Amino acid sequence: MDVVQALYELQEMEGDLQKSKADLAEVVSRLDHNEGVARSRDRSTRVNQAFTKLQLQQSELDVDVQETTDRLKELEQQLYSGNTAASKDLLALQHEIKFTKEKQSGLEEKLLEKMERVEAGQKAVATIDAELAAAESAYENEIPTLQEQQQELELHAKDVAAAYQTAETAVDASDLKTYRLLQKSKGMAIAKVERGMCSGCTIAVPSHELQKLRTTTTPMRCSSCGRFLFSPVG
Numbered sequence: 001m002d003v004v005q006a007l008y009e010l011q012e013m014e015g016d017l018q019k020s021k022a023d024l025a026e027v028v029s030r031l032d033h034n035e036g037v038a039r040s041r042d043r044s045t046r047v048n049q050a051f052t053k054l055q056l057q058q059s060e061l062d063v064d065v066q067e068t069t070d071r072l073k074e075l076e077q078q079l080y081s082g083n084t085a086a087s088k089d090l091l092a093l094q095h096e097i098k099f100t101k102e103k104q105s106g107l108e109e110k111l112l113e114k115m116e117r118v119e120a121g122q123k124a125v126a127t128i129d130a131e132l133a134a135a136e137s138a139y140e141n142e143i144p145t146l147q148e149q150q151q152e153l154e155l156h157a158k159d160v161a162a163a164y165q166t167a168e169t170a171v172d173a174s175d176l177k178t179y180r181l182l183q184k185s186k187g188m189a190i191a192k193v194e195r196g197m198c199s200g201c202t203i204a205v206p207s208h209e210l211q212k213l214r215t216t217t218t219p220m221r222c223s224s225c226g227r228f229l230f231s232p233v234g
């Protein structure tokens with residue numbers, strides 16, 4: 001096989017390996033972490049915390065209302081028992097009853113508002129929990145496909161790596177050294193000749209060189225960028 005062609009194939013395999021590794025990393029990260037699920041979970045935590053707080057506030061108000069109602073009952077019993085004879089005490093009692101009634105109705109109003117907010121909170125919790133469940137199930141459905149992709153990519157990378165090793169040993173050591181040096185300085189060592197141009201530097205290859213490239217088996221390098229020139233037509 002032509003040296004340049006062999007090196008070009010190495011270069012292609014290197015590109016393939018790089019892409020497979022990047023794809024594999026992407027698949028592994030998607031298996032490891034699902035953005036949709038994570039976001040839903042965060043929202044669910046926040047909404048549930050707010051709901052728990054509302055419930056607590058409601059039960060505190062419940063207790064306050066109950067205490068005020070009990071107190072009112074006590075005061076009214078006192079009033080109707082007839083035990084409070086002195087008009088001064090009676091007046092104070094009536095005052096306290098009035099005050100307690102006002103307090104009771106104020107608390108009841110607050111409780112009603114709180115109950116409405118609890119109800120709305122309950123709906124919000126149900127919505128977000130349904131969203132979370134949907135996101136989780138979508139993710140779970142995605143897992144087998146991702147695992148399959150992971151397996152395929154791992155297998156492919158293994159195959160390419162093995163083929164690469166074989167191909168690498170077939171290339172002459174000094175050619176390989178030149179290739180590596182070019183790769184280090186230019187990123188890409190072998191440039192395809194496309195429409196008479198070096199694809200590495202996009203400068204036209206002189207026609208006499210193009211002609212030579214078609215017939216020779218000796219590696220030729222671009223006179224502008226120094227990359228090995230590869231003409232796939234041969």
Ligand SMILES: [Zn+2]
Binds near residue numbers: 191
């Ligand atoms: Zn060039």
